[in-house]
Amino acid sequence: MEPIDxxxxxxxxxxxxxxxxxxxxxxxxxxxxxxxxxIKAAEYISEKLQDAxxxxxxxxxxxxHPVVYGEWLGAPGKPTVLIYGxxxxxxxGDPSLWKSDPFDPVIIGDKIFARGATDDKGQLYIHIxxxxxxxxxxxTLPLNVKFLIEGEEEVGSENLEPFIIANKKMLxxxxxxxxxxxxxxxxxxTLTYGLRxxxxxxVEVTGPNKDLHSGSxxxxxxxxxxxxxxxxxxxxxxNGKVTIPGFYDGILQLSRQERENFKKLKFSxxxxxxxxxxxxxxxxxxxxxxxxxxARPTLDCNGIVGGYTxxxxxxxxxxxxxxxxxxxxxxxxxxxxxxxxxxAHIKAIAPKSVKVTVxxxxxxxxxxxxxxxxxxxxxxxxMERAFGKKTVYMREGGSIPVVAAFANELKAPAVxxxxxxxxxxxHSPNEHFSLTHFMLGIKSSxxxxxxxxx
Amino acid sequence: MEPIDxxxxxxxxxxxxxxxxxxxxxxxxxxxxxxxxxIKAAEYISEKLQDAxxxxxxxxxxxxHPVVYGEWLGAPGKPTVLIYGxxxxxxxGDPSLWKSDPFDPVIIGDKIFARGATDDKGQLYIHIxxxxxxxxxxxTLPLNVKFLIEGEEEVGSENLEPFIIANKKMLxxxxxxxxxxxxxxxxxxTLTYGLRxxxxxxVEVTGPNKDLHSGSxxxxxxxxxxxxxxxxxxxxxxNGKVTIPGFYDGILQLSRQERENFKKLKFSxxxxxxxxxxxxxxxxxxxxxxxxxxARPTLDCNGIVGGYTxxxxxxxxxxxxxxxxxxxxxxxxxxxxxxxxxxAHIKAIAPKSVKVTVxxxxxxxxxxxxxxxxxxxxxxxxMERAFGKKTVYMREGGSIPVVAAFANELKAPAVxxxxxxxxxxxHSPNEHFSLTHFMLGIKSSxxxxxxxxx
Numbered sequence: 001m002e003p004i005d006x007x008x009x010x011x012x013x014x015x016x017x018x019x020x021x022x023x024x025x026x027x028x029x030x031x032x033x034x035x036x037x038x039i040k041a042a043e044y045i046s047e048k049l050q051d052a053x054x055x056x057x058x059x060x061x062x063x064x065h066p067v068v069y070g071e072w073l074g075a076p077g078k079p080t081v082l083i084y085g086x087x088x089x090x091x092x093g094d095p096s097l098w099k100s101d102p103f104d105p106v107i108i109g110d111k112i113f114a115r116g117a118t119d120d121k122g123q124l125y126i127h128i129x130x131x132x133x134x135x136x137x138x139x140t141l142p143l144n145v146k147f148l149i150e151g152e153e154e155v156g157s158e159n160l161e162p163f164i165i166a167n168k169k170m171l172x173x174x175x176x177x178x179x180x181x182x183x184x185x186x187x188x189x190t191l192t193y194g195l196r197x198x199x200x201x202x203v204e205v206t207g208p209n210k211d212l213h214s215g216s217x218x219x220x221x222x223x224x225x226x227x228x229x230x231x232x233x234x235x236x237x238x239n240g241k242v243t244i245p246g247f248y249d250g251i252l253q254l255s256r257q258e259r260e261n262f263k264k265l266k267f268s269x270x271x272x273x274x275x276x277x278x279x280x281x282x283x284x285x286x287x288x289x290x291x292x293x294x295a296r297p298t299l300d301c302n303g304i305v306g307g308y309t310x311x312x313x314x315x316x317x318x319x320x321x322x323x324x325x326x327x328x329x330x331x332x333x334x335x336x337x338x339x340x341x342x343x344a345h346i347k348a349i350a351p352k353s354v355k356v357t358v359x360x361x362x363x364x365x366x367x368x369x370x371x372x373x374x375x376x377x378x379x380x381x382x383m384e385r386a387f388g389k390k391t392v393y394m395r396e397g398g399s400i401p402v403v404a405a406f407a408n409e410l411k412a413p414a415v416x417x418x419x420x421x422x423x424x425x426x427h428s429p430n431e432h433f434s435l436t437h438f439m440l441g442i443k444s445s446x447x448x449x450x451x452x453x454x
Numbered sequence: 455m456e457p458i459d460x461x462x463x464x465x466x467x468x469x470x471x472x473x474x475x476x477x478x479x480x481x482x483x484x485x486x487x488x489x490x491x492x493i494k495a496a497e498y499i500s501e502k503l504q505d506a507x508x509x510x511x512x513x514x515x516x517x518x519h520p521v522v523y524g525e526w527l528g529a530p531g532k533p534t535v536l537i538y539g540x541x542x543x544x545x546x547g548d549p550s551l552w553k554s555d556p557f558d559p560v561i562i563g564d565k566i567f568a569r570g571a572t573d574d575k576g577q578l579y580i581h582i583x584x585x586x587x588x589x590x591x592x593x594t595l596p597l598n599v600k601f602l603i604e605g606e607e608e609v610g611s612e613n614l615e616p617f618i619i620a621n622k623k624m625l626x627x628x629x630x631x632x633x634x635x636x637x638x639x640x641x642x643x644t645l646t647y648g649l650r651x652x653x654x655x656x657v658e659v660t661g662p663n664k665d666l667h668s669g670s671x672x673x674x675x676x677x678x679x680x681x682x683x684x685x686x687x688x689x690x691x692x693n694g695k696v697t698i699p700g701f702y703d704g705i706l707q708l709s710r711q712e713r714e715n716f717k718k719l720k721f722s723x724x725x726x727x728x729x730x731x732x733x734x735x736x737x738x739x740x741x742x743x744x745x746x747x748x749a750r751p752t753l754d755c756n757g758i759v760g761g762y763t764x765x766x767x768x769x770x771x772x773x774x775x776x777x778x779x780x781x782x783x784x785x786x787x788x789x790x791x792x793x794x795x796x797x798a799h800i801k802a803i804a805p806k807s808v809k810v811t812v813x814x815x816x817x818x819x820x821x822x823x824x825x826x827x828x829x830x831x832x833x834x835x836x837m838e839r840a841f842g843k844k845t846v847y848m849r850e851g852g853s854i855p856v857v858a859a860f861a862n863e864l865k866a867p868a869v870x871x872x873x874x875x876x877x878x879x880x881h882s883p884n885e886h887f888s889l890t891h892f893m894l895g896i897k898s899s900x901x902x903x904x905x906x907x908x
Contacts, residue, residue, distance in 0.1 A: 196669060196672075198669070198769070200767040200769070207732060208730040208731055208732055209730060209731030209732075210730075210731075212730060213851075213852060214752075214754050214756060214780060214782065215650060215652070215782060215850075215851045215852025215853055216747065216850070216851045216852050217730070217747060217851065218747065218752040218754050218782045218851060219737045219738065219746035219747045219750055219751075219752035219782065219851070220726075220735055220736075220737050220743045220746045220747040221730055221732060221735060221736065221737075222732065222734075222735075222736035223754045223755055225686070225754075225755035225756075225757070225758050225777070226686060226687075226689075226690070226753075226754065226755050228683070229682070229683040229684075229686035229687045229755065229758075230683075230686075230687040230690075232679070232680060232683035232684075232687075233680075233683045233684040233686075233687035233688070234687070235680075236680070236684075272674075276662040276663060276664075276666060276671070276675055277662055277663030277664075278661060278662055278663075278675060278676065278807055278808070279806055279807070280676075280805070280806040280807040281674055281675060281676075281807065282674075282675065282676035282805065282807040283673045283674050283675075284673065289674045292673035292674045293670065293671060293672065293673045293674040296673055297673075298668075298672040298673035299680075300668050300672050300677045300679075300680065300771055301677055301679035301680050301683070301761065301772075302668060302679075302761050302762050302767070302768060302769060302770055302771075302772070303679070303760065303761030303762035303763045303768070303770075303772060304679050304683075304758055304759065304760055304761060304763070304775065305758065305759045305760075305763040306757065306758055306759075307755065307756050307757030307758060307778070308756050308757035308778060309757045309758070309759040309776075309778075312815060312816070313654040313756070313778065313780070313815045313816040314756060314757070314778075315652070315654070315756060315780060315852075316756055316757075317754055317756075318755075318756070318757060321758065322763075323679070324761070324762060324763075324767065324768075326668060326767070326769060328668065328669060328672045328673065351734070351736065352733055352734040353732055353733070353734040353735065353736040354732070361766060361767045362766075362767040396669075396670070397667075397669045397670045397671065397672060397673070398667060398669025398670050398769075399669055
């Protein structure tokens, strides 16, 4: 592989200049004033894919921002990898909180500062350059490659799933490669192989038909806030387990191997507590903190409101109270089934003295990519070669709904080979990306093509 | 008493005309634009007290709206009664909800419609006219009478307690007579002999130092909403009893006589449930609905707010949540002591994973007037004579803080001889007052003077 490595190192400055140009386009998907910038970014990606050697590159219209697709299928008999990324970015937010213009990238030391640097422009550009390097240094790719780059990840990827369903044949692949996650620590090669799913509900409890005077009526009429508090409290048992019947049915338990892998990460509880500002952690008994947040299902109130919440005192029994309650899911929990179990349980535990309505707001499937799968093993070896260290395996507590769509619609496992860092201010001011990781990423991508083609 | 009765009946039309004139003054204490009307109302009361035969009538300035005081102490050796009332009224609210001008009284059938008709102008005017009737028909009063009419009842009587403390000698009396409550049913003579006290607290629970992503952190960090829900839920046991240690210490239990009196009121649970729109009542086991709301202490959340409460879904673990929690108290619960017990208990049950702050917002003492006291017996006999029915005894679940001030500062029991009805829309549009009860009130007041002077 030496000619490719040399080519990559020699072209470092140009790669960074090209990335800067991409970062200069304020492709903020949430803000309609940037509609033209979205097209500009899609066109830039499209042009660079063609320059790299991809064929049939096309900007596909959707009901929202366009999707860029390109492919090279010149390796018959070899596997096909579909590379997913997104060219849209979060809004910059308050410009006064930025030390430099969010859309005028600056490099300080090893870091490039700009909105989208790590999420996801810097990471997706890695693969465009790895493809270019293969063609320029070797004249070919060792496997078949497809690119699917969307412009709506930051606003929920609403039009991507229909696009995938409508283009299953075009997108068919053996594995999906995504660089939109983080390394566990700087310089430490990391694969994320699990994402939690989500089931987001809203519960409204109505007691009396209007706010009542708490003096005249207190003690005789059920108070919906007290009732809801009791219901919420009952959703966990004393060991921190969720009490909804059927909630844990059929879930994949953590294997001994996974638990050992997590242990090796040497997670610091004290640093974590300091970061979030608490004196004690809490959660399901029998699991470590990492296990709880990556691999165990949870139930959290995301918000609650009811009755008098202004200054001072108002003596009422509120008529209504509502709470948003969401559950993070792990394989094989189905968000639709969990929503039904939750609704049935809430209705079952509600006393007759109140009326309860339950709404399903949002859901997403959990994803697990087997760590002994071919693509994951290839990715692990590739990163190990690039970084010169043993690859670690982690999961992520959050959800990337599109990953489940790839699994369900394309039947293709996703490899989450991310090169960002959680400390790189994604979604915050002064977002940045390590240029060292950018370069190691390009090499990792090239090595992945080679390893996966074997 | 026939000459007085005749005098009262003959002067009915004039009494009503005078009341109408008082009701025309928009003496809304909460609205500063009515400051001049407050003085006008105080002057009108003052003039009518003098016309009725009261001496030393004076409008006393306070830091807020003025207090009107007058006395007649021409019955040495006889008891002294202090009559309390208030000339201020609630704001009229949305005028489109009124069928007539709130400050232009109209009479439809037996009802006079105007803001303040039942609360409290109509009721306080009863006693001014009873005094007038005594002087006009008999040339004298059978006991000593003092009037204390304030203008800030609807805004919390903030300046009245200091006034009472500063004028203890002037206000010294054997009993306080108040007409600012309701009859249990139309035409049914009723004495209210107990009011609940109040202890109003606010609890704030802080978990992480900022809102956290519920995906990345869910399961590892205590969620303050779930924690507060659990704490609130634990404040009642399965029998609906409050679990705060010491909460029930030393409280006066309901006597068998009281429970029998309540039973005789033939309270309709089905009508009550229909009124408040619930399918089942709830509360402390072992007590009837009337006992629960009049004579048992309670704990209610008045409001709660925390986390995301807008439309749709936001996946956070909130940093903070707070709830206003108030307790209604019965004799001999001390609101200051209860506030301390509550605070200590909340701190004791809070897990180490969160920070908890507790604030005391407001408090008021409960009041019980012994039903076998001299003034209460006199009031009972007086109402019985006027109404031609046996007087019933009730309590009230709410608080009138000034009654506790009379008990504590003047050592005088209060007789709550109200002539309103709960259905007369006090604090709502289309407030009204029964003219039959107005006339029966004047006679009850005259008979009370006679009975209490014996």
